[in-house]
Amino acid sequence: MGGLGCCCRDGGSGAKSARRQAKRGSHHMIPVIIPSYKKPEQLAKCVAHLKSQTVEVETFVRDNSTDNIYFTAAINEGLLNYLDKDCEYMLILNQDMYLEPDAVEQMVRFMDSHPQCGIGTPLQLHSENPDYVVYAGCLEAFPFGKHQQGPISQFTEDAPLFWGNGACMILRKQMIREIGLLDKNLVFVASDSDYCFTARARGWQVWRIASARGVHEHGASGADGNAEMDLLKINDMLYFGRKWLTGGLYREMAAEGDNCTPEAIDTIMNQLAHAAADLRQASLKPEDVSSYNDEAISLQQAGRYEEALVKCRQAASIAPADARTHHVMGFILQTQGQFDEAVESYRRAIELKPDFAQAYDHLGVALSELGRCDEAVESHSKAIELAPDCAGAHNNLAIALGSQGLIDEAIAGYHQAVRLEPDLVDAHYNLANLLRDRGRHAEAIAAYRHAIQLKPDHAEAHVNLSRALREYGRLDEAIRYCEKAVTLAPHLAEAHNNMGLLLRAQGRHERAIASYEKAIRLDPDYANAHWNYSLALLSCGRFTDGWREYRWRERARLGAILDSQREESAGWDGSPFAGKRLLIRYEQGMGDNLQFVRYVPMVKARGGTVIFETLGALLGLLNGFDGIDELVEASPDGRPTVEFDLDVFVLDLARIFGTTVETVPADIPYLYADRAKVDHWSDRLGDGFKVGIVWAGSPRHTNDANRSCSLKCFAPLSKIDGVRLFGLQKGDAAAEAGQFEMPMPFTNLGDELDDFADTAAIIENLELVISVDTAVLHLAGAMGKDVWALLPFDADWRWLRDRADSPWYPTMKLFRQSSPGDWAGVFDCVAAELAECAAARGMHVNG
Secondary structure (H helix, E strand, O other): OOOOEEEOOOOOOOOOOOOOOOOOOOOOOEEEEEEEOOOHHHHHHHHHHHHOOOOOEEEEEEEOOOOOOHHHHHHHHHHHHHOOOOOOEEEEEOOOEEEOOOHHHHHHHHHHHOOOEEEEEEEEEEOOOOOEEEEOOEOOOOOOOOEOOEEHHHOOOOEEOOOOOOOEEEEEHHHHHHHOOOOOOOOOOOHHHHHHHHHHHOOOEEEEEEEEEEEEOOOOOOOOOOHHHHHHHHHHHHHHHHHHHOOHHHHHHOOOOHHHOHHHHHHHHHHHHHHHHHHHHHOOOOOOHHHHHHHHHHHHHOOOHHHHHHHHHHHHHHOOOOHHHHHHHHHHHHHOOOHHHHHHHHHHHHHHOOOOHHHHHHHHHHHHHOOOHHHHHHHHHHHHHHOOOOHHHHHHHHHHHHHOOOHHHHHHHHHHHHHHOOOOHHHHHHHHHHHHHOOOHHHHHHHHHHHHHHOOOOHHHHHHHHHHHHHOOOHHHHHHHHHHHHHHOOOOHHHHHHHHHHHHHOOOHHHHHHHHHHHHHHOOOOHHHHHHHHHHHHHOOOHHHHHHHHOOHHHHOOHHHHHHHHHHOOEOOOOOOOOOEEEEEOOOOHHHHHHHHHHHHHHHOOOOEEEEEEOHHHHHHHOOOOOOOEEEEOOOOOOOOOOOOEEEEHHHHHHHOOOOHHHOOOOOOOOOOOHHHHHHHHHHHOOOEEEEEEOOOOOOOOOHHHHOOOHHHHHHHHOOOOEEEEEOOOOHHHHHHHHOOOOOOEEEOHHHOOOHHHHHHHHHOOOEEEEEOOHHHHHHHHOOOOEEEEEOOOOOHHHOOOOOEOOOOOOEEEEEOOOOOOHHHHHHHHHHHHHHHHHHOOOOOOO
16 A cells, blocks of 8 residues: 555455454544554554454555655644544554553543543553553653653553653544644654644643553664664754744743753754764765765855765855855855855856746845845845745835834735745734734734734744733733743843833832843843843932933934944043033933033033033023033034034933932023013913923834823813913824813913924923923923923832922922822822912812
């Protein structure tokens, strides 16, 4: 029956099997799938034992003797044959496994009583000593697994396993439908453990069934040993290792032990890769160009890049016009970061084979790495023209389009990739990242979930899904996914950094600090972790440590801009600078500049000329500020527009002057309104208890969704008799004033404000300013006006924690959310206190 699955029901001998009526129970027939390879006497003995089973069985024999498709393909052929037939379970069985008469019945009974068990395996007894068990389960995962062996008296109890041995496994058909067939990328080694890992990752259990037993002539049915078979085995091990063992899921699922450490796993994987490379090299023939290329790829996978390139060059010397050789060389060069050389190799391959779609695709990847995005898009597009059904090319084109800012086109490209290949994990993951960057969180979350469903140990997908959930306001769920990411990849710094963000968002600052410290230990150059660490330290009032870490913002937030500027300038360290020109650089937001301009007089005291750089909206307000010799507008690209000898970024001044919570320079006021403008607005605003309000900051701020609220939240304040509300709102949020009618008179003046000098003049005429965390808040505080800050639960670092006052602004009072998103509670407190203020001025509250 070479090469064909044989399902026999006539009770004959050899490869044919008997079908019997069940003696007990009412179960449907149990299919038994046997991959057979030579040794017909074993198969006959195996089938004879099946004929004596106490339940109805039907054998499906896939004879690999003349047309060897190996274990995995043979098993899948059998599973497919019975997938739509009337059975609850299927049994896979080696031809050298001889089951006791009630073994199948015992396995069925166990599966019936354990509905969460997807895979069960019996005790495998020694062929010469049936009182000794050669396999009772595996302690840890293949290829580091330790079989449980010993006298049969040690294995009288059923027990959960990490994986079952493919010599005999009963499979629940419902599970097969859910998780699919055995991984076709595995030939015959590790496919059983891989299937068990997949089952467990999808929530199914694997058990040892102690009451089911059979004799196993261990290893006797294996294929003839030769270099080709050895190479297939090692390739299976490598594939399994890369799929499972190099990720954290293995360490989560396996027992603790020295061979579970990342170092031990890496060592074994390297040994396997080297063994594969050596086997391929030993089988090479000088005239076989294809073998040279295959060996080059094997060496590259083993990390032996120079040897791999040598093989490519040898192949090129034998057949210089072989396009694949140049393509392989390009790929190896690309993996080493030699992108210019890779481009040359890919172009040579295309010159030799103009319809070489894969070479065009890989050329596009190399061009993208060189920043040559237009050429990359052209190259990927050509690959798709040649191979329109290549999902990988559509994915790579989408990456290139996204880097060009062509977001809609990139999203369409990812969608096309997953239409062509629904299981392409990278396309789902890349699509999710792009959607998240665009603020389309619901779609991003769905795409991340799809990627994780396809690859449950995708740690990066878990991290980014948790980020999207956090940004979407689903903190508890975000933490669960981040915890899973840490479990999967405990050495992934990004996971610990994200955990810090989540913990801080919940107000658990000390635990957040510990997470950031772990991330930094794993990756000492991780700029984002350092910066987030600084914000957590500053929030806790640990200013000395916080300012030191805060310097990492230059790489974390402003990145290449600040780095390139640093190369062009000499940073000021606080030393006297008489006779020199010092530029104080603008950075971040206008509120930051209004807060930190207080340090300018202290800078001026060190001598020299002080040049202060800021945005145009602040020029009028800061004109004539004490200590500023020259006031200049910051350029759009962030590069200086004046000559200077030294420079310092404005937010570094707190560190340079050693500011602590106790020594914040708070000589208030330090900002003043123009008298003429004040008089103008005095006439406009009139008398009464005038309160300025701001309900939203810049939507470009990363935390704007949490820090901004709606004008509707202020409605209760407008009901307080005698209180007159004036909006100081600018930007898109100002439109809300025309869309919502306050219960009492309200006027938004935002459209009349040309710059912060106008805003300051209005504030000078107000009795109180109530604002979310925006630049107006800093302006009112710096002017010494009464100001109430409306803060989210996860407030910015400068407002510290668990206090209602601010060392930065003595006239400011802080109103904090008691839980994330709880603006109602904040405004209840604000309304009550405002009513008291009104009453103290001889007013009363309506109703």
